[in-house]
Amino acid sequence: MPQYAALIYAADVDWSRPEFADVTKEYGAFGEAAAAVIRGGAALYPTGTATTVRVQGGKGGDVVTTDGPYAETKEALTGFYLLECADLDEAVRWAAQLPGAWDGAIEVRPVIDFGAQGG
Amino acid sequence: MTEDPARSALFRLVRDEGRRVLATLVRQLGDLPLAEDAVQDATVRALETWPRDGVPEQPRAWLTLTARRRAIDLLRREAARSGKEGLAVVPEDPPPPETVRDDLLRLIFVCCHPALAHETQVALALRTLCGLSVAEVGQALLVPEETMAKRLTRARQKIARAAIPYRVPDDHELPDRLRAVLATVYLLFTEGYDPVGEVRPTLVDEAVRLTRLLRELMPGEPSVLGLLALELLTDSRREARRDAAGLPVLLADQDRSRWRTDLIEEGVRLVGEGLRRSPDRPDPYVVQAAIAACHALAPTWADTDWGAVVSWYDVLLEVQDTPVVRLNRAAALAERDGPAAGLAAVDAVAGLERYPLRHAARAELLDRLGDHLAARAAYDAALALPQDPAQAAQLRRRRDRG
Numbered sequence: 001m002p003q004y005a006a007l008i009y010a011a012d013v014d015w016s017r018p019e020f021a022d023v024t025k026e027y028g029a030f031g032e033a034a035a036a037v038i039r040g041g042a043a044l045y046p047t048g049t050a051t052t053v054r055v056q057g058g059k060g061g062d063v064v065t066t067d068g069p070y071a072e073t074k075e076a077l078t079g080f081y082l083l084e085c086a087d088l089d090e091a092v093r094w095a096a097q098l099p100g101a102w103d104g105a106i107e108v109r110p111v112i113d114f115g116a117q118g119g
Numbered sequence: 120m121t122e123d124p125a126r127s128a129l130f131r132l133v134r135d136e137g138r139r140v141l142a143t144l145v146r147q148l149g150d151l152p153l154a155e156d157a158v159q160d161a162t163v164r165a166l167e168t169w170p171r172d173g174v175p176e177q178p179r180a181w182l183t184l185t186a187r188r189r190a191i192d193l194l195r196r197e198a199a200r201s202g203k204e205g206l207a208v209v210p211e212d213p214p215p216p217e218t219v220r221d222d223l224l225r226l227i228f229v230c231c232h233p234a235l236a237h238e239t240q241v242a243l244a245l246r247t248l249c250g251l252s253v254a255e256v257g258q259a260l261l262v263p264e265e266t267m268a269k270r271l272t273r274a275r276q277k278i279a280r281a282a283i284p285y286r287v288p289d290d291h292e293l294p295d296r297l298r299a300v301l302a303t304v305y306l307l308f309t310e311g312y313d314p315v316g317e318v319r320p321t322l323v324d325e326a327v328r329l330t331r332l333l334r335e336l337m338p339g340e341p342s343v344l345g346l347l348a349l350e351l352l353t354d355s356r357r358e359a360r361r362d363a364a365g366l367p368v369l370l371a372d373q374d375r376s377r378w379r380t381d382l383i384e385e386g387v388r389l390v391g392e393g394l395r396r397s398p399d400r401p402d403p404y405v406v407q408a409a410i411a412a413c414h415a416l417a418p419t420w421a422d423t424d425w426g427a428v429v430s431w432y433d434v435l436l437e438v439q440d441t442p443v444v445r446l447n448r449a450a451a452l453a454e455r456d457g458p459a460a461g462l463a464a465v466d467a468v469a470g471l472e473r474y475p476l477r478h479a480a481r482a483e484l485l486d487r488l489g490d491h492l493a494a495r496a497a498y499d500a501a502l503a504l505p506q507d508p509a510q511a512a513q514l515r516r517r518r519d520r521g
Contacts, residue, residue: 110280
């Protein structure tokens with residue numbers, strides 16, 4: 001069965017703070033409802049904690065780190081789930097139940113299955 | 120494409136049957152590009168050999184067999200290349216008609232899936248559902264062939280990789296999904312039948328043919344009846360809507376003897392059927408078609424039943440309240456109640472400040488009220504906005520005549 005990454009783009013805030021407990025609870029409910037299709041996932045601290053890493057000149061070159069996210073956007077990547085679903089319609093149905101979709105947006109991307117790929 | 124009627128009939132037969140064969144083969148192979156390649160090959164062969172040897176007794180069976188052989192061939196070649204076994208087993212017998220019907224619906228719903236961009240849906244509809252070649256799709260949509268080929272490849276890749284399902288939507292999601300399909304088909308139609316631009320007959324004809332197919336597949340579905348009626352009634356005016364110089368002719372000024380009465384009759388009949396099947400809450404396409412029917416049945420502009428037109432707009436506003444619908448209602452109101460009432464109604468429509476036809480409608484009514492100075496200013500306001508050059512030429516002509 002295909003797998004999908006559901007990338008959650010939402011307000012760039014610290015979702016671990018107590019004032020977001022309601023949202024956290026909603027995610028908990030999603031986790032229970034979608035337990036059969038969830039294969040992984042994580043919630044992320046805000047982009048202010050991000051470090052972006054580049055190696056200048058390619059492999060083995062100088063490691064350059066910058067403070068902040070790869071791209072500054074109004075809504076930020078705040079977390080993701082890995083979902084295993086029958087098809088895109090099912091993945092979209094689950095994505096629509098993520099609280100992030102109600103306020104922000106969920107990007108649903110199919111995951112490459114290297115085992116099944118011919119090459 | 121071709122003027123020889125026997126040859127175009129053959130083209131149509133090959134394409135219609137090819138589409139059915141494709142729909143089934145996609146399901147059996149689970150691979151849209153492969154099925155398309157195989158069916159394309161079969162249709163090309165049919166067009167080569169049938170004119171010479173005669174049309175086989177069972178064209179679909181012939182195409183099925185040829186496409187299946189080709190698919191197996193392609194699969195073997197792929198298997199040899201990748202060192203893997205070719206696995207697809209394609210059943211021999213042509214499926215029963217109900218299955219073909221479902222296969223066609225599945226194919227339509229895949230091509231018009233909401234996860235695909237509208238322009239992609241339109242391109243896929245032309246390529247996969249109508250069976251146009253990539254070059255023809257590019258020509259029809261005014262996109263270079265190479266760009267179109269890339270767009271179609273990306274679309275098929277997304278269908279395969281994101282696993283867009285090949286199925287008819289469940290009952291509870293069907294209304295939404297059908298609306299999306301009809302929107303795509305109507306977009307195809309309006310692309311070809313832009314009220315001001317060049318008519319692109321390919322797009323118009325393909326859209327009508329697709330709508331007819333949908334009607335065959337979902338008989339009695341009011342929105343399909345309405346869309347087909349709307350398309351036929353609109354298309355009945357095709358010959359009358361441009362003058363010798365190629366400029367658009369307003370409905371009021373069209374030579375009604377050039378309207379196609381056969382299309383009008385069919386359209387009016389479909390409107391009646393659509394209304395009977397959705398008495399409580401008429402479908403927006405049916406209502407739009409009813410308005411088109413009021414015009415189609417009027418012997419002249421002056422003899423139009425404006426009371427009926429305004430009433431239909433009131434119904435339409437209940438199911439589809441948009442500023443453009445309000446503007447059109449105001450224009451009909453002007454014919455029923457006079458230019459002053461019409462102008463007041465136009466001015467009451469908010470949100471169309473950047474819509475040239477709103478200013479043009481004001482200009483027309485101001486002219487009728489004798490305020491030519493204000494009318495000219497309104498024409499200038501319309502012309503200051505970006506729009507199709509043919510429409511602008513027509514507006515300039517109306518301004519300078521006033």
